[in-house]
Amino acid sequence: MEIRKKFLQPFFWGIAILLFVTWIGVPAAAKAYATKTIKVVEDKSKTYAFSNKIKKVKKVSTNKAFAIKILSGKYRIKISDTDCNTTQAVQVYFQNGKTQKINLKTEVNYLNKIKAELKPMLANPDKGLRTALAQWEKKLIKRNSKLKYEFRVHRDYEDANGKELKVSETFTIDEILKTFTTSQKRALVLEAYCRGRMHYNGTKKYKWYYCHHRKENNQFKQLYNGTFKGVCSDGAYMGMDIGKAVGLNVKSISNTDLNHAWCIAKVTDKDGTKYWQSVFTTSCGYDLKSDKYLKKEDYGTLKGFAAILRTPSRTALHYLKRAKNWKERVADTPALAATIKCPGCTGKLSHSAWNPYRTVSNRAVLGVSPPGGGIVYHPHNGGGVIRFFDDDGNEWLDAPESIKKLYEDMYL
Numbered sequence: 299m300e301i302r303k304k305f306l307q308p309f310f311w312g313i314a315i316l317l318f319v320t321w322i323g324v325p326a327a328a329k330a331y332a333t334k335t336i337k338v339v340e341d342k343s344k345t346y347a348f349s350n351k352i353k354k355v356k357k358v359s360t361n362k363a364f365a366i367k368i369l370s371g372k373y374r375i376k377i378s379d380t381d382c383n384t385t386q387a388v389q390v391y392f393q394n395g396k397t398q399k400i401n402l403k404t405e406v407n408y409l410n411k412i413k414a415e416l417k418p419m420l421a422n423p424d425k426g427l428r429t430a431l432a433q434w435e436k437k438l439i440k441r442n443s444k445l446k447y448e449f450r451v452h453r454d455y456e457d458a459n460g461k462e463l464k465v466s467e468t469f470t471i472d473e474i475l476k477t478f479t480t481s482q483k484r485a486l487v488l489e490a491y492c493r494g495r496m497h498y499n500g501t502k503k504y505k506w507y508y509c510h511h512r513k514e515n516n517q518f519k520q521l522y523n524g525t526f527k528g529v530c531s532d533g534a535y536m537g538m539d540i541g542k543a544v545g546l547n548v549k550s551i552s553n554t555d556l557n558h559a560w561c562i563a564k565v566t567d568k569d570g571t572k573y574w575q576s577v578f579t580t581s582c583g584y585d586l587k588s589d590k591y592l593k594k595e596d597y598g599t600l601k602g603f604a605a606i607l608r609t610p611s612r613t614a615l616h617y618l619k620r621a622k623n624w625k626e627r628v629a630d631t632p633a634l635a636a637t638i639k640c641p642g643c644t645g646k647l648s649h650s651a652w653n654p655y656r657t658v659s660n661r662a663v664l665g666v667s668p669p670g671g672g673i674v675y676h677p678h679n680g681g682g683v684i685r686f687f688d689d690d691g692n693e694w695l696d697a698p699e700s701i702k703k704l705y706e707d708m709y710l
Contacts, residue, residue: 331398336377339515340407343378345369346400350392358399359387380404408518409543416491416544423483424475430487431471431615434494437524438617447617451486454612458604467610468652468663477568482613485563485575488546489615492521492537498580499527508532513539530559533580537561541577548577551586555600562586578614585613621673639691640680647679647709655687659709666701668694677705684710 338344352372357364361384367376372393380386382404390398419426435447451474455464475483499505504527508517512535520526521536528536534550538561541548552559560583562574576583585608638654650656650663657664657676665674666686675686675694684705686694 329396331396333399333401335401335403338377338380338402338404340380340382340404341410342407343376345374345376347374348390348392348398349373350394350396353391353393356389356391357387358389359385359402361386364402377402382406405515406519408515408522409513409540411522412518412540413544416488416540419487419491420484420544420546423480423487426487427471427475427483427490430490430494434490435617437494444622446620446622448620449490449615449617452612452614452616453610455609456611458600458607463609465651465658468650479566479568481563481565482567482575484546485565485577486613486615488537488541488544488548488563489577489579492533492540492577492579493615495521495524496526496528496533496536496580498529498533500529504528504532506532508536528580530581534559534561534583537577537579549574553600553603556603558583560584573608575613582612582614584608584611618674619667639687639693640678640685642680643678645679645709647677653689655689655691668697677709679705679709682710 336344336346350373352368352375355366355368355375357366361381364380364386365376365378366388368374369376375388375390377388380402386402386404388400388402390400392398419429431449435449438447439445449471451469451471453467453469454462455466456462469477474486478486506529508526508528509531511517517526517536521540526536531550531552534552538548538550541561541563547564549562550559551562558581560581561577561579562583562585563577564572565575566572572588574586574588576585584603586606587608638649640649640654643649643657646659647657647664648659650658655676657678663676665676667674673688675688675697678685678687684702686697688694
């Protein structure tokens with residue numbers, strides 16, 4: 299009997315301990331939190347916070363070529379120098395006895411990719427502007443392969459109320475490269491790069507999204523891939539963030555009365571005058587006077603805006619749709635203006651100073667294209683007859699009567 303008691307005593311003690319452990323729960327050290335994946339952007343650090351106090355952190359991946367640090371308070375870790383080409387992971391040991399494995403997923407740094415493209419363009423802005431415009435045209439052609447595009451720089455001369463003070467000007471890219479200063483051309487390079495990759499979209503999904511998610515890698519990824527969307531303020535902030543990243547002096551400004559925001563870049567004109575040139579991103583902007591007028595981001599009133607508006611009031615790139623077989627010709631000469639087929643437009647129509655075959659009304663260049671065609675024809679009313687000519691003086695002889703009637707009602 300004594301032998302049986304000595305044999306069974308340890309057995310009962312074991313059962314008792316097992317029941318006690320089951321009752322109080324398994325020791326915390328035997329449990330682990332679910333594995334988590336943390337996204338880290340290449341060449342950037344990442345701070346991650348836990349709800350439990352950290353005891354230590356250990357690198358557990360084969361590739362340990364990264365840095366990790368427990369921050370003060372011991373609830374956060376800072377990860378840096380990770381590699382997007384390999385798998386990396388850490389094991390976090392908490393003071394409550396639990397552990398958690400953290401996989402590190404390193405993403406490509408898209409701001410770095412943008413900088414790698416844009417900086418060489420800015421270093422040589424003459425070549426860079428042509429490169430940025432070629433990239434923009436490539437994206438436009440992808441949307442409509444039947445056309446090609448002619449780029450121009452347009453300048454307006456308006457007051458704060460939109461009243462025209464002087465007829466607007468249009469310049470070819472060759473003219474811009476000959477007459478604009480290096481800083482002015484660099485602002486245009488930034489504009490061409492952004493405009494070719496941005497689209498205005500005021501739907502709920504995109505409106506103000508970038509404003510609330512500044513400098514997120516995914517937003518730079520969308521810009522790099524040409525799918526960035528947003529309203530004026532989104533484009534203004536994106537333009538500013540990219541411009542600053544490549545070393546330009548840029549700002550994002552807004553005006554409440556205008557209900558508008560835009561990006562501006564500090565430039566110097568050929569006379570040595572410093573001013574802020576508008577950078578068209580998701581929408582257009584205005585050229586503004588020098589630093590002493592720029593004390594606030596939001597000028598609030600139209601009166602305040604009028605005090606800082608520069609003349610010319612707007613500098614912006616735009617494009618014209620052309621048929622595939624269209625060839626860019628040299629700028630017009632006085633002889634061409636003298637031999638134009640139109641005897642002279644009157645009333646609301648006038649000839650463009652740059653090209654007399656273009657007609658202007660209320661500051662806008664007028665044009666109409668045949669159904670399905672990319673060639674733009676401009677209406678003329680010289681001699682009391684509506685006729686249509688393209689930029690090279692080719693007449694649209696078979697224009698539909700309905701279109702002729704429309705322009706007759708407006709301009710005869």
